[in-house]
Amino acid sequence: MTERTVFQSMSHRHVISLAPQASVWDAACVMTKANCGSVLVIDPSGRMVGIVTERDLMTRVLAKALNPQTTKLSEVMTHDPQCVGPDTKVSEAVLIMIERGFRHLPVVAPTSKILGVFSVRDALPREIGAAINLAEFHDQVNDALG
Template sequence: MPDRTVFQSIPKRHVLSLAPQASVWDAACAMTRANCGSVLVMEPPDRLLGIVTERDLMTRVLARALDPKETRLAQVMTPHPTCVPPETKVSDAVLILLERGFRHLPIVAPDRRILGVFSVRDALPREIDSALNQTEFNEQVNDALG
């Protein structure tokens, strides 16, 4: 079975996005309706500014007791998120997620169009195993060199 790309692995191509001035409340409601773990913060028509995830809502809003109706996405987003092109292999994307502590990677076409968001949930067990093996190998090499 050939390696899948991140674009092939994402079940839905719909991109959930909101403007930076939208409230955290709006984002949480949109994410709940779409059964989605992240929302892209976009400046119309197509400029990606950041990403807000479920974890961000917990750590940057709830844990700080911020008012979700008053807090803007621009205040809690991760700016300039790491993105990958659509031809990225799933195992390589999982490796990025593991090494950098992310859970979501926007998929961006060469023309800068957002094609979707890859999540570790989109990976198959063998693709995760491949990434874990690569992570372990990288750590061994770093230990040997360090």
């Protein structure tokens, strides 16, 4: 069976986004309403400048006792997040997430159009297993090369 691409696997194909000056409270409400784990931060020109995830809300806002109604997304977002193309294989995307320590990858077309966000939750167990095997292989090669 051919491996799925991130675009085929995305459970949310609509883009959830807010402006950098929106509050963390706004992001939490939008994410809750859309039942998703992230929101893209888009500047007035339409360029993606960041991403805010549920983990960011916990570690960068709640754990630091910041006021969600007055804290702006620009203060807590991950700036210029890594993106993948729609034809990226799921196992490749999961490998990127494993190696870089995040769970959400914006999917951007070659035309720079934002297509959505691929979440590790969108991957099947076999695809995650393939990515873990590849990550272990990378570790072994790096160890061998010193």
